[in-house]
Amino acid sequence: MSCPEARSDVVGRGRKRERDTGIGIALYATMRRDLLLLLRRPSTALNPLAFFALVITLFPIGISPDPALLSAIAPGLLWVAALLAALLSLDGLFRNDVEDGTLEQLLLSSRPLPMLALAKVAVHWLSTGLPLALMAPVLGVMLSLPLGSYGVLALSLALGSATLSLIGAIGAALTAGLPRGGVLLSLLVLPLYVPVLIFGAGAVQAAIAGTGVAAHLALLGALLAVALVFAPWAIAASLRISLNG
Amino acid sequence: MSLRLQARKLACERDDRWLFRDLDLEIRGGEILRVEGPNGSGKTTLLKILSGQLMDYQGTLFWQDMPLRHARQDFLASLLYLGHAPGIKAALTPLENLAWYQALAGVDGAEAQRMSALEAAGLRGFEDLPAGQLSAGQQRRVALARLELTPRPLWVLDEPFTAIDREGVADLEVRLAAHVRNGGGVVLTTHQALEVSVPMRRVRLGEGDGHVVP
Numbered sequence A: 001m002s003c004p005e006a007r008s009d010v011v012g013r014g015r016k017r018e019r020d021t022g023i024g025i026a027l028y029a030t031m032r033r034d035l036l037l038l039l040r041r042p043s044t045a046l047n048p049l050a051f052f053a054l055v056i057t058l059f060p061i062g063i064s065p066d067p068a069l070l071s072a073i074a075p076g077l078l079w080v081a082a083l084l085a086a087l088l089s090l091d092g093l094f095r096n097d098v099e100d101g102t103l104e105q106l107l108l109s110s111r112p113l114p115m116l117a118l119a120k121v122a123v124h125w126l127s128t129g130l131p132l133a134l135m136a137p138v139l140g141v142m143l144s145l146p147l148g149s150y151g152v153l154a155l156s157l158a159l160g161s162a163t164l165s166l167i168g169a170i171g172a173a174l175t176a177g178l179p180r181g182g183v184l185l186s187l188l189v190l191p192l193y194v195p196v197l198i199f200g201a202g203a204v205q206a207a208i209a210g211t212g213v214a215a216h217l218a219l220l221g222a223l224l225a226v227a228l229v230f231a232p233w234a235i236a237a238s239l240r241i242s243l244n245g
Numbered sequence B: 001m002s003l004r005l006q007a008r009k010l011a012c013e014r015d016d017r018w019l020f021r022d023l024d025l026e027i028r029g030g031e032i033l034r035v036e037g038p039n040g041s042g043k044t045t046l047l048k049i050l051s052g053q054l055m056d057y058q059g060t061l062f063w064q065d066m067p068l069r070h071a072r073q074d075f076l077a078s079l080l081y082l083g084h085a086p087g088i089k090a091a092l093t094p095l096e097n098l099a100w101y102q103a104l105a106g107v108d109g110a111e112a113q114r115m116s117a118l119e120a121a122g123l124r125g126f127e128d129l130p131a132g133q134l135s136a137g138q139q140r141r142v143a144l145a146r147l148e149l150t151p152r153p154l155w156v157l158d159e160p161f162t163a164i165d166r167e168g169v170a171d172l173e174v175r176l177a178a179h180v181r182n183g184g185g186v187v188l189t190t191h192q193a194l195e196v197s198v199p200m201r202r203v204r205l206g207e208g209d210g211h212v213v214p
Helices: A004-040 A043-062 A067-088 A092-100 A102-107 A113-142 A150-174 A182-209 A214-244 B043-050 B072-078 B094-104 B111-120 B136-149 B166-181
Strands: B004-014 B017-028 B031-036 B058-063 B079-082 B154-158 B185-189 B200-206 B209-213
Touching: A004 A113, A004 B094, A043 A067, A043 A113, A067 A113, A067 A150, A067 A182, A092 A102, A092 A113, A092 A150, A092 A214, A102 A113, A102 A214, A102 B094, A113 A150, A113 A214, A150 A182, A150 A214, A182 A214, B004 B043, B017 B031, B017 B043, B017 B185, B017 B200, B031 B043, B031 B166, B043 B154, B043 B185, B043 B200, B058 B072, B072 B079, B079 B136, B094 B111, B094 B136, B111 B136, B136 B166, B166 B185
Parallel strands: B031 B185, B031 B200, B079 B154, B154 B185
Antiparallel strands: B004 B017, B004 B058, B017 B209, B200 B209
């Protein structure tokens, strides 16, 4: 106890080195674990995709098979259906971890929680956002989406759904401790989804009209960048609140 | 491995009811602190406060003589907490569960280590079954295997004996005693009679008040 500063300095430096090497291992293991869980329970990942396909299949039957009408509403329709499918999949993002106690352990890890939360969100995007974006062009054919806008559709959905996953994870984290948080989650998150929907559907419409697509995609990218910077901290804080509240 | 976790003037209120007030505690290496009290007397709450999870309390915590909020990183790297829920993913095998915990601690551990930890926990032959197919006691044993796998000086254990058979209880008592003899510290709650031959102090909670039993 003669020189506490010196001792704590040595301990601190040792810990810092351990942190630097450890964070990569912890992030990789968390992503790997969540992907493995999805492989064991594929229905969690398949449900939103099935929902997306069903909604898009039913629209031509319900409205009209007229290609001119369908191609006019296709961009908005595809985007809204994808957005709702992504929203559906959010509810279980943290709830299972709360129930089995692994979230408690995640919070007690000496690794930075925002990074660990980001790893979980990345898995969520890989299992919903990315498949939705890849599926959308196929469903676009059913809505006779004009040629030349398929690439933009997939790209805008890939960019936009990453933002949706990040924003949605904040809501999922806030409602993780509630027994039935589904409705509350939608109410919390939907208003924040609107800008993404506007620019996402706008990009596809611009591609059809032949005007500049770049501006819309740049705005989607900017939204994603902002979400990437701020959402992990908000998710971490929300998780702390909902577990200790 | 000298450790010291102090709590000064700890008080916690839940639903307009004091769980405890003016509670002074000290946890040092080389002894067990046992938290006692009837159901609902705040044992789990106290353990969550002492493991740095709950912020909703009055009083101050000190880790190695520094306020806990300044020494949080160091504290978390020294802590192993086992809560009510075992923290085991039902769809993963015990080996996969332990691998995640190892990685979370920043160690890229070997499978041989995990196997031997599971064997020590009495789960030989169950390593590759999904944990959901194991009994409640076996799942608890998977969680307890972490005590062996990730060496940490301070253990905070909330009802570690739940659902465990008699041999398991005896094994865990031996492990607790060995940990304490090596200079580690343990805080635990249990309704079971604890038979260990190491220094043990007790805190009694209940009737809105807590005190250290001499």
